[in-house]
Amino acid sequence: MATSGQRNKQHSSSSSRSTTSRRAHGDEAGVIPVLARVAREIEAAAQRGPVKSTNRAKFQVAAVLLREERARIKADKDITEAARANEQKRLDGLAGILAKTAARDTSLITLLADDAPISTAARELKRDLLLSAGVELSADELIVVTEPKPVDTQADKQVVPESVRQFARYNPFLAPDFSNVPDKPVENRSNRLGNWELIEPLFRAFEYGAGGGSAVMDLPEAKSLQTPGTLDLMRHQAQLIESARDGHRTFLLADEPGLGKTAQALLAAHVSNSYPLLVVVPNVVKMNWAREVERWTPKRAATVVHGDGDDIDAFADVVIVNYEVLDRHVNWLAKRGFRGMVVDEAHFIKNKESQRSKNVLSLSKSIRALHPRALFMALTGTPLINQIDDFRMIWQFLGWIDDKKPLPDLMDKLEDTGLTPADFGFFAEARQSVIDLGIVRRKKVDVAADIPARRIADIPVELDNELGRSIREAEQALVSRLVDRYRRVLANRQTPTNDVDHELIRLVAHAELEESKSQKTGENVFTMVRRIGQAKAVPAADYTVQLARNVGKVVFFAKHIDVMDQAEAYFAKSGLKTISIRGDQTSQQRQKQIDAFQEDPDVAVAVCSLTAAGVGLNLQAASNVVLAELSWTDAEQTQAIDRVHRIGQELPVTAWRIIAAQTIDTKIAELIGSKAGLAARALDGSDAEVAAEGSVQVEALVALLTEALS
Missing domain, CATH: 3.40.50.10810 (Tandem AAA-ATPase domain)
Incomplete structure (x- = not known):
């Protein structure tokens, strides 16, 4: 990375070059003819096969000079508009050659970026091309400074936890283990590929050598x-x-x-x-x-x-x-x-x-x-x-591979093909050689018979920011309040006992819940759960982004509008197109959003209210659901998942519940899971009680108090 002084020097050099004298404009004078020659050389190299390092440097320098020359001509006040238009037309032709070359070898596309790093060799090549074009360079531009290697600050960051020190004292020396290394027989290999550039052909093999196979x-x-x-x-x-x-x-x-x-x-x-x-x-x-x-x-x-x-x-x-x-x-x-x-x-x-x-x-x-x-x-x-x-x-x-060539295992497989990159069939054989080293790619549709039609997977996340710490403090305050209430009641009994009274725990939990429902201000179980949802908004959105980029459309459910707003802002920042299903929409607005999600391939995420979108919708264009906030009932959770898991859904459906680790969120998730299926069992004749919303809330408080007392 260039130092600030070098950047200033480069900037001043660039500025000075805009005013340096150039040869008069003409078909055979100036930078454009030199660029034309370089562009043709690179184009010819790309037609022969993957562009190697020397021509890659030429390609990047040509792109940089083309941008600079276009800007210089645009700003030059000493030429007529007709001459300016003619020069721009010539540059457009050169840009077309570079674009076609990049289309032939797509690895060149990254070199077109304005912020692509330029090596010392490329800067020297740029200087030499400008000199050959007759451009008068300043003294600073004639000298290409080798950029210093960045200072390694890793050592300053290193930590050694005390547990690691204990382990080192216990086991101070680790010898290399070669016991399981098989002895490879020495063969007189032909080394046919020793002088071939192979990394780029291997990459190309995955573009052109698939032949329809996975x-x-x-x-x-x-x-x-x-x-x-x-x-x-x-x-x-x-x-x-x-x-x-x-x-x-x-x-x-x-x-x-x-x-x-x-x-x-x-x-x-x-x-x-x-x-x-x-x-x-x-x-x-x-x-x-x-x-x-x-x-x-x-x-x-x-x-x-x-x-x-x-x-x-x-x-x-x-x-x-x-x-x-x-x-x-x-x-x-x-x-x-x-x-x-x-x-x-x-x-x-x-x-x-x-x-x-x-x-x-x-x-x-x-x-x-x-x-x-x-x-x-x-x-x-x-x-x-x-x-x-x-x-x-x-x-x-x-x-x-390493940064230059295949390593022995892959090289042996490539040698065994008997082919070189110049031979017909090399790409397919080379692709299979890499796959055999251990590439495994299965899609849901490929293994649909193996997996359940619908399943729920929990993703615990750690809330390690300031909001997460305040949530844990609020939970500790809630637990302390429950313990104090329990102990006061226990102390007033005529026959106090040291045994945990589970009936009393349940009474205390009920009392706390009733107070929370009537409480307008202060911290209680409902405000705490809402704050947990707010804290999970970004981690849940981040996981959704990864899913959308992996498998396509995703339905994102949340209970609260502010959580939906945070998620939508994160999706927009990540470049994902979304639709939204909320309670304040008209039926026409809602259907328009649903149709966009179902039919528009560019729409990646449906951001839905758990209450407003939990019933009556068809979102089966997706097979993945993210539950950013937990419901108080399994029925509400199931209804949300069933927006995707519907008749006509051809893929197994996975619902990803985002759980805040080490908070009441984990207890709520466990309780919802334990209550799952009670309704069905009741309808089938079971004596089990169907869980209501209030029962999960009470059980969550019971779990907190029981854990604290024990």
């Missing part, structure tokens, strides 16, 4: 659906687990959301004994990962890194850390001795210049150096966001 490696049949926990696997999940059991160690798991990528990763680690396991995730899902460890592998302990990691357990089997704090912990994580690493939402590392990407790659290299047979898994429903080059960093994390 990107799924051959997976063995599932031998068992049982797991160490209480849950069973689905068939498509068990197939990947079986592959890990058979010895496969790298996976790009790109299943659609709702197909259980988390469970597959955890159980792949279990069957391959890849412990300790490092899991790098977005902040919004790190609590959910800890819960999933407990559900799927209950004998394995998980620890979550918050902030500086003061409360972590460095002896845990699974260490979960989010991207945002990873930079503080890279040093000790690199020395922990992990035998496996999972990167969730792996498209987060697509930018090779970002610090998060550098951290992830650094850790993967450290782990691979200690344990060559370590498990590496990249999980993402959207491995490609904008361009095929988004694969690059994921493949590097998995150890398939």
Whole structure:
């Protein structure tokens, strides 16, 4: 990155060049003929195959000079309008050549951006082209300064939690483990591909070599659906687990959301004994990962890194850390001795210049150096966001390529094809070679027979901001009030007892609830739940954005208007088009919004009021629902999900409930789940009492007070 002084110098140089003398305008003089020659060279190179580094630099410099020359001609007051129009026409022709070249090799498109980084070699090339065009350059422009490497501030951020120090004292030396590395026979390979540029052809293979086939490696049949926990696997999940059991160690798991990528990763680690396991995730899902460890592998302990990691357990089997704090912990994580690493939402590392990407790659290299047979898994429903080059960093994390060439496993597969990029059929064979290294992509429609027609998945989120802290303080105040009320009543009894009186707990909960209903001001269970909804608005919207980019249309439900407003603002900021279903709309307005969601492919999210849109609507263009706020009844929740899960829905439906961890929200979610199905059982002749809204509210208060007393 250029220093401020260098930027000022570059700015002054650019300004001076606008007034430097140039050759008279003419067909064979000035910058335009030089640009024309360079553009033709790049065009010819692109016709021969992927554009290599030298011509990529030429392409970028040509684009920069074209922009500068267009601006200079526009501002030049010394030429006639006719001459100006003629020069602009010539530039338009050159711009057309560059555009066609970029269309032929799409990796060049990123070089057209105004903020694309320009290397020292490219700046030198730009200087030389200007000199060859007869442009008089200033002394500053003649000297190209090599930009200094950025100062590494990582060391200043590093922390070492006390638990990690204890672990280091307990186990001060971790030797590399080569016990499971198979001995490869030495072969006299032809090394046909040694002098070929292969990275770009491999990327192109995924653009042109598909042949209609899906990107799924051959997976063995599932031998068992049982797991160490209480849950069973689905068939498509068990197939990947079986592959890990058979010895496969790298996976790009790109299943659609709702197909259980988390469970597959955890159980792949279990069957391959890849412990300790490092899991790098977005902040919004790190609590959910800890819960999933407990559900799927209950004998394995998980620890979550918050902030500086003061409360972590460095002896845990699974260490979960989010991207945002990873930079503080890279040093000790690199020395922990992990035998496996999972990167969730792996498209987060697509930018090779970002610090998060550098951290992830650094850790993967450290782990691979200690344990060559370590498990590496990249999980993402959207491995490609904008361009095929988004694969690059994921493949590097998995150890398939480095920044210049395929690494041995992939190179061996490419050699085995007997083809080169110049041969017919190379793209299809090269694509399959990469897939065989571990790409697994299944869609809901592909495995519909495996999964339930409708299911609810909880996503716990941590409220670690100021609002989250105030909510926890309010909950503590509510619990204190309940405990005081309970103890006062107990103290006035003629025969006090030290045993917990559950009947009295229920009476206290009822009294608190009745007061809350009549209370106009102050903190109570209703205001607290509303504040929790407000605090969850952005995390829920963020999760919805990820879903929409992964699988298409999503229905977002909230109870309160302010939560809907926050979510809609977040969606707009993220570039997603939305519609809204609210209680103040006329029937015509509402139907217009529904039709747009059902029929307009650009509409990504329907933002709906849980009460206004919970009944009578058909939103089956989506198969994913996000419940940002919890209802007080299972019936209201079910009605919302049924806007999507309707006759004609061809895909299994998943409802994602966003739960605020370590708050009353978790208790409400558990209670709603426990009450689910009571209505149906009652209609079927069961004696079970059907849960009403008030009963869930009372039970939530009962749970808080019981926990405090015990």
